[in-house]
Amino acid sequence: MKVLFVTSEIATLYKRGGLADVSYALPVALSNAGVNVSVVMPFYEGVGTRDVTCVGQLAIDYDRRRELVFIFRTLLPHSHVRAYLLRHPLLNNYDDAHIAERFAFFSKAVAQLSLYSASTLGGPYDIIHCNDWHTALIPLMMGESSKVAYRERETIQSQYAKTILTIHNLLYKGETGFSITLKLGFPKSVFHPFMTPLGRAVRLLTEGFEYADIVTTVSPTYAKEITRGVHGKRVVEIFKRRKDTIVGILNGLDTNLWNPSDDPALPVHYYPSSAIPAKAKIKEMLQQAVRLPKSDVPLFGFVGRLEKRQKGLDLIANAIKKLAAEDYQLVLLGTGQKSLVTLFEKLSAQHHNIAFVHTFDERLARRIYAGSDIMLVPSKFEPCGLTQMIAMRYGTLPLVRKTGGLADTVTDGKTGFVFGPYTSSALSAKMTEAISLYRDAPKKFSSMMTAAMKVDFSWAHQVKEYKALYKKLLQ
Numbered sequence: 001m002k003v004l005f006v007t008s009e010i011a012t013l014y015k016r017g018g019l020a021d022v023s024y025a026l027p028v029a030l031s032n033a034g035v036n037v038s039v040v041m042p043f044y045e046g047v048g049t050r051d052v053t054c055v056g057q058l059a060i061d062y063d064r065r066r067e068l069v070f071i072f073r074t075l076l077p078h079s080h081v082r083a084y085l086l087r088h089p090l091l092n093n094y095d096d097a098h099i100a101e102r103f104a105f106f107s108k109a110v111a112q113l114s115l116y117s118a119s120t121l122g123g124p125y126d127i128i129h130c131n132d133w134h135t136a137l138i139p140l141m142m143g144e145s146s147k148v149a150y151r152e153r154e155t156i157q158s159q160y161a162k163t164i165l166t167i168h169n170l171l172y173k174g175e176t177g178f179s180i181t182l183k184l185g186f187p188k189s190v191f192h193p194f195m196t197p198l199g200r201a202v203r204l205l206t207e208g209f210e211y212a213d214i215v216t217t218v219s220p221t222y223a224k225e226i227t228r229g230v231h232g233k234r235v236v237e238i239f240k241r242r243k244d245t246i247v248g249i250l251n252g253l254d255t256n257l258w259n260p261s262d263d264p265a266l267p268v269h270y271y272p273s274s275a276i277p278a279k280a281k282i283k284e285m286l287q288q289a290v291r292l293p294k295s296d297v298p299l300f301g302f303v304g305r306l307e308k309r310q311k312g313l314d315l316i317a318n319a320i321k322k323l324a325a326e327d328y329q330l331v332l333l334g335t336g337q338k339s340l341v342t343l344f345e346k347l348s349a350q351h352h353n354i355a356f357v358h359t360f361d362e363r364l365a366r367r368i369y370a371g372s373d374i375m376l377v378p379s380k381f382e383p384c385g386l387t388q389m390i391a392m393r394y395g396t397l398p399l400v401r402k403t404g405g406l407a408d409t410v411t412d413g414k415t416g417f418v419f420g421p422y423t424s425s426a427l428s429a430k431m432t433e434a435i436s437l438y439r440d441a442p443k444k445f446s447s448m449m450t451a452a453m454k455v456d457f458s459w460a461h462q463v464k465e466y467k468a469l470y471k472k473l474l475q
């Protein structure tokens, strides 16, 4: 069984968020469990590797031109997983107004690579594992290619490789104008367009739901929410026509990459037994680094994308105002929407106990996971969420809203704090509870810390589930 894992980001090479963590950890865990897996992503200018070899090229017809895409090969650090990086001017940067079109082009290149890959490119592949909207056109393309080549076949699915589409976030759908069908050179009839004020458009993610052999998502609760229509009715309609349903497999953590006893970003290393004094030292250094007063009040942390629609930042902003009389500190690290950057810059200037760092900084993130006492994850929705799991591994209690993967990973009063309604009063009440526990019941607080650190978030269990799915697909 040969698997090609297709993604827009991979931790250690190029990271924007949780998808990168998973796109590194899952293939490595699968490979360690004996699966022959390769990964492929665009070779952005910002990709952090020099150790690459050019192993081939693809000729892709796009926008009435023949484009040459160069295939580079490297190994994912600390693993035997081959990574293919596709170089083309359209794939130089992640950020651009035409991002959906550029990932459609990337998908065409990957479909071609996987259909015609010789063993020098790790193929031929049996399974193409696509992730999120960026790669969601691949199932259509694989099927369409085989339909074009084998007109007598009834099914649209490829006979060469089966496809899985994993949804990491249903919020982003990869919307683009209908002219993309012309640029790609695929028949219009295979797409599922919809009307916008500017004319017909397609959503790449929707096409993935239509054509992938199996659709999965990253936690059982998020899978249930999607099938109940909590995150939109369109998916529910599609699944009414399909024979199957969305499978939810909880993400894991790469426990080697996220390990407080061995993390090069930390000035002091620790195990559950030595966490309290070590974390106290790191907290002091963190306070100094982000210019918070040195103090033993509970320190809350937040690390994440500043995304209004998802991450609960409006609740945090209002809770800060509500908790003005409480003795606590909060450090936020994030990049994203400008209005939120302005809001938190203002709040940190007004409140001496709030620090806001507006950058993407892996090292500081790790110090926040280790040096904070409580990690805030008050998301409106959260497909899985990694920050709460990383926090637990680093002995920091997560304070989360009961949704998606947060509901599947944190137990209120045992490994963290969980609140229900999406309101700033529910959040501030939970924060007050956490502050009181830290101040008045330190023994209970530290026993919860130990319990959180001992939760097993390794990929071992989930890898078995993915292997079983792959096998089912090939039956």
Ligand code: ADP
Residues within 6 Å of the ligand: 016, 017, 018, 019, 021, 303, 304, 305, 333, 334, 335, 359, 360, 361, 362, 365, 384, 385, 386, 387, 388
């Ligand atoms: P999402 O995938 O929605 O962004 P997750 O919780 O699944 O959220 O994963 C976020 C990942 O990105 C974590 O590894 C987190 O540490 C990292 N991250 C997010 N923002 C930053 C930042 N500003 N600096 C460093 N790491 C960040």
